[in-house]
Amino acid sequence: QVQLQESGPGLVKSSDTLSLICSVSGGSMRNFYWNWVRQSPVRGLEWLGYIYQTGSTNYNPSLRGRVTISLDMSKNQVSLKMKSVTSDDTAVYYCVREVGDDGFGLWGQGRSVMVSS
Amino acid sequence: DIQMTQSPAYLSASAGDRVTITCRASQTIETYLNWYQQKPGKAPTLLIYSASSLENGVPSRFSGSGSGTYFTLTINSLRPEDFATYYCQQGYASPRTFGQGTKVDI
Secondary structure (H helix, E strand, C coil), X not given: CCEEEEECCCEEECCCCEEEEEEEECCCCCCCEEEEEEEXXXXXXXXXXXXXXXXXXXXXXXXXXXXXXXXXXXXXXXXXXXXXXXXXXXXXXXXEEECCXXXXXXXXXXXXXXXXX | CCCEEEECCEEECCCCCCEEXXXXXXXXXXXXXXXXXXXXXXXXXXXXXCCCEECCCCCCCEEEEXXXXXXXXXXXXXXXXXXXXXXXXXXXXXXXXXXXXXEEEC
């Protein structure tokens, strides 16, 4: 059974870089899109971007180039980096697996991140 | 960005009821529409993809329909475990966007 587990600091200072890792266990990372989605009371569910096994990426333009998603299939990990964070980036961050057009089929449990001033 | 608008935002129901949630897209998304269920403190889970296809393991009391800009999620014979928040999401264009959610409460 494939599982996704997010890890990383739960508290980040304003203007710093948020870094999270998603560890994938129980299955291959091939042939999937690996997404990051965040959720906050103010913004609701917000898609941040994805990376495919080829390394191709697609990001939400609203993030104005602050986000980088990378893939390390040798370690079964996907990472998220978001630079220049503000309090608006306080949210629960989810790692999500997607198969083509069939929706976000598998979610991690989420990592709560607070940005402090 | 494609805006997704759900209604109602809140729905009060009883076990055994049939409930319908609607989701409208600001432009056509064909059938690239997915539905999720989220319980408090948990991640969302996929219920329906491509507007009407039931995800593996999801009970058949859940069904989805629609195309273009108008979609519905129907839950027949509501069970206690169905009380949750439901979200629609479009996969037609980037950026992927979600509705604001519909909370189904007792």
